[in-house]
Amino acid sequence: MRRMVxxxxxxxxxxxxxxxxxxEDLVGDYESxxxxxxxxxxxxxxxxxxSLTVGAEEAPFRWEVREEGRVVLHTRQGGTISGRQGRGVxxxxxxxxxxETFRKTTK
Amino acid sequence: MRLELERKRLSLRVLLETAQELSGILQPRxxxxxxxxxxxxxxxxxxxxxxxxxxxxxxGMILSRGLPPAEAEALEQxxxxxxxxxxxxxDLDGDLPSSKIRVLRRDQAQGDSLLPRGMDIxxxxxVDEDHCGLLALGPLLSRDETNLDAGLDSxxxxxxxxxxxxxxxxxxxxxxxxxxxALRGALAVNNIRQLSVxxxxxxxxxxxxxxxSQAIQRGLDRRVHQLAATNELAGELAHLREVQPILDSFLxxxxxxxxxxxxxVLVLDRAERHVDLAVRGAPDTGLSGFGAADALVYKAxxxxxxxxxxxxxxxxxxxxxxxxxxxxxxxxxGCAIYFALDNDVQGVLALGVTLSDEALEDEDVxxxxxxxxTLLGYVLGARHLSTITALNNGLQKRNEELxxxxxxxxxxxxxxxxxxxxxxRVRSFLHAEALRSKRFSWxxxxxxxxxxxxxxxxxxLASPNGVPLLPEHLKRPPAQxxxxxxxxxxxxxxxxxxxxxxxxxxxxxxxxRGAANLTPALFDMVYLMxxxxxxxxxxxxxxxxxxxxxxxxxxxxxxxxxxxxRVLVLEDGLSAWAGRGYPVEP
Numbered sequence: 001m002r003r004m005v006x007x008x009x010x011x012x013x014x015x016x017x018x019x020x021x022x023x024e025d026l027v028g029d030y031e032s033x034x035x036x037x038x039x040x041x042x043x044x045x046x047x048x049x050x051s052l053t054v055g056a057e058e059a060p061f062r063w064e065v066r067e068e069g070r071v072v073l074h075t076r077q078g079g080t081i082s083g084r085q086g087r088g089v090x091x092x093x094x095x096x097x098x099x100e101t102f103r104k105t106t107k
Numbered sequence: 108m109r110l111e112l113e114r115k116r117l118s119l120r121v122l123l124e125t126a127q128e129l130s131g132i133l134q135p136r137x138x139x140x141x142x143x144x145x146x147x148x149x150x151x152x153x154x155x156x157x158x159x160x161x162x163x164x165x166x167g168m169i170l171s172r173g174l175p176p177a178e179a180e181a182l183e184q185x186x187x188x189x190x191x192x193x194x195x196x197x198d199l200d201g202d203l204p205s206s207k208i209r210v211l212r213r214d215q216a217q218g219d220s221l222l223p224r225g226m227d228i229x230x231x232x233x234v235d236e237d238h239c240g241l242l243a244l245g246p247l248l249s250r251d252e253t254n255l256d257a258g259l260d261s262x263x264x265x266x267x268x269x270x271x272x273x274x275x276x277x278x279x280x281x282x283x284x285x286x287x288x289a290l291r292g293a294l295a296v297n298n299i300r301q302l303s304v305x306x307x308x309x310x311x312x313x314x315x316x317x318x319x320s321q322a323i324q325r326g327l328d329r330r331v332h333q334l335a336a337t338n339e340l341a342g343e344l345a346h347l348r349e350v351q352p353i354l355d356s357f358l359x360x361x362x363x364x365x366x367x368x369x370x371x372v373l374v375l376d377r378a379e380r381h382v383d384l385a386v387r388g389a390p391d392t393g394l395s396g397f398g399a400a401d402a403l404v405y406k407a408x409x410x411x412x413x414x415x416x417x418x419x420x421x422x423x424x425x426x427x428x429x430x431x432x433x434x435x436x437x438x439x440x441g442c443a444i445y446f447a448l449d450n451d452v453q454g455v456l457a458l459g460v461t462l463s464d465e466a467l468e469d470e471d472v473x474x475x476x477x478x479x480x481t482l483l484g485y486v487l488g489a490r491h492l493s494t495i496t497a498l499n500n501g502l503q504k505r506n507e508e509l510x511x512x513x514x515x516x517x518x519x520x521x522x523x524x525x526x527x528x529x530x531x532r533v534r535s536f537l538h539a540e541a542l543r544s545k546r547f548s549w550x551x552x553x554x555x556x557x558x559x560x561x562x563x564x565x566x567x568l569a570s571p572n573g574v575p576l577l578p579e580h581l582k583r584p585p586a587q588x589x590x591x592x593x594x595x596x597x598x599x600x601x602x603x604x605x606x607x608x609x610x611x612x613x614x615x616x617x618x619x620r621g622a623a624n625l626t627p628a629l630f631d632m633v634y635l636m637x638x639x640x641x642x643x644x645x646x647x648x649x650x651x652x653x654x655x656x657x658x659x660x661x662x663x664x665x666x667x668x669x670x671x672x673r674v675l676v677l678e679d680g681l682s683a684w685a686g687r688g689y690p691v692e693p
Contacts, residue, residue, distance in 0.1 A: 040635065052636075059631035075629055078628050079628025080628075094629075094636055094637075095633065100636060
């Protein structure tokens with residue numbers, strides 16, 4: 001019985017590891033494409049953490065990938081920001097700001 | 108008187124000459140010959156017979172003078188009879204006093220017929236304890252016929268014979284004493300010589316016996332050394348439990364006990380295809396391999412002339428150097444023994460020549476054979492011990508497995524019993540709870556509520572995103588407010604920026620024209636992206652909904668925390684703004 005449970009857990013872990021493929025692709029540093037303001041840099045780490053840096057200030061968050069490749073950022077205050085990914089580009093819908101495009105710079 | 112002196116002078120001269128003649132002669136026969144030749148003349152005897160005999164053995168010699176050769180030869184043949192006739196008194200008293208001289212008259216002599224006729228004088232005398240003598244002289248010439256014509260008177264033979272006077276008789280006694288003395292000396296010298304020869308022979312025999320005894324002693328010493336070494340070997344082997352150390356120790360002892368410089372002992376197990384080999388004093392020439400060892404053992408089996416392999420067979424190999432040639436022995440083999448424990452386990456003991464470059468003697472080979480028999484006992488014991496040890500190890504492993512199994516079964520049984528007891532308790536608890544649920548009380552609700560609050564409190568305390576126990580707005584001073592009219596003026600005159608603190612859904616429904624949406628939940632990120640470039644002296648007017656003002660006050664507090672100089676909160680929010688007809692969108 002224990003072996004069966006262990007096998008099921010191991011299989012689940014393997015499946016989870018297999019599902020990490022898209023997540024691994026998203027990990028890295030991004031920079032916004034806006035030209036009139038200070039450049040904003042977005043960092044997505046492998047541990048599910050991330051940060052938005054503008055100038056010397058930094059806003060931490062956690063991130064995840066949901067169905068259909070939708071990326072969701074969770075702020076420390078409990079808010080969520082959704083976005084989409086595609087070919088080294090991450091588009092975030094910031095309430096009150098609009099759609100902000102970040103382009104991947106490093107992996 | 109003068110004649111008397113002359114006769115004495117002549118007698119003394121005869122005695123002197125006789126003594127001179129006899130002196131220096133060591134052979135009794137020569138002495139007697141010389142005596143007869145010297146004594147017959149002065150005494151006037153024509154014939155003379157002298158006998159020297161050992162009566163105990165009826166042996167001796169007879170010398171004659173003046174007899175025809177045939178008669179003299181016949182006389183020599185009558186020696187035993189003469190001994191019986193003239194020396195019988197030895198049987199009576201057993202011993203004779205030395206120098207006793209007995210004068211026999213012819214009519215008194217028992218063996219008168221044994222001597223030649225005409226012997227006027229017969230004298231028996233003793234030379235020593237073993238030898239007797241007989242002197243017979245006659246016939247005597249008349250006094251006138253003798254060359255002692257002037258020296259011999261008529262009284263000479265008064266005591267002996269009518270023909271001898273007293274002076275002649277004295278002379279005869281004196282001569283006889285000279286003869287006896289000379290014979291004693293000669294016999295003594297001969298006895299001494301014989302004793303010397305006997306001593307030499309005995310000495311030679313003793314020397315040979317000594318050499319033989321020394322050789323025997325050396326053999327005994329060697330045997331004692333071998334037995335002592337064997338005894339020590341037995342004590343040493345008794346403590347060994349494996350075949351290889353037993354072979355090493357046995358070979359070392361054999362080499363020392365029999366003074367052999369090199370040797371090997373090999374035990375071959377055909378069933379296991381295993382070889383135990385001990386080599387000393389020579390290099391290993393590959394005999395540790397199964398093939399070479401098998402060939403050597405097979406050749407030793409053939410050479411030993413054993414017809415079948417019986418258990419505990421020990422057989423020496425004749426001419427081992429020739430029999431085991433070409434088998435890879437690394438030395439010249441002087442002694443080899445074939446042995447077998449059983450049909451599968453056989454072996455060979457091969458010893459080289461001794462340190463003195465000699466082959467072992469037969470007795471040594473038999474000793475080696477006996478020692479190999481002893482070796483078989485120890486090897487057999489070691490193999491049995493190995494088998495028993497392996498069986499014991501197997502049994503121990505099985506025992507451990509059984510113990511583990513029993514322990515697991517016991518543990519499983521205890522677990523089952525524990526689970527059964529736990530199930531029973533759960534059943535009884537559920538049953539009790541089912542019964543108790545019918546008796547629901549407010550106390551239960553309170554306990555559940557307190558527990559839930561406690562858990563929530565602990566979780567909130569441990570969570571990094573936990574909610575503070577006291578709302579932030581209670582701790583901070585109230586924000587500065589502004590009326591809708593004043594806010595409109597600031598927007599138009601100073602370009603104040605309107606900030607909608609409501610959630611995006613409300614913002615999308617309706618908001619002040621030109622307002623920016625900045626909710627507390629997304630404050631950090633939206634502020635960095637949208638407000639980071641706003642000058643700090645720009646008036647910021649925050650507004651919220653009608654029901655709750657916490658959002659706008661929170662946002663205002665955060666903006667003030669970022670050092671914006673003029674942050675105002677719109678009184679009554681968007682409804683006041685819209686109520687005055689100020690522009691909204693959409």
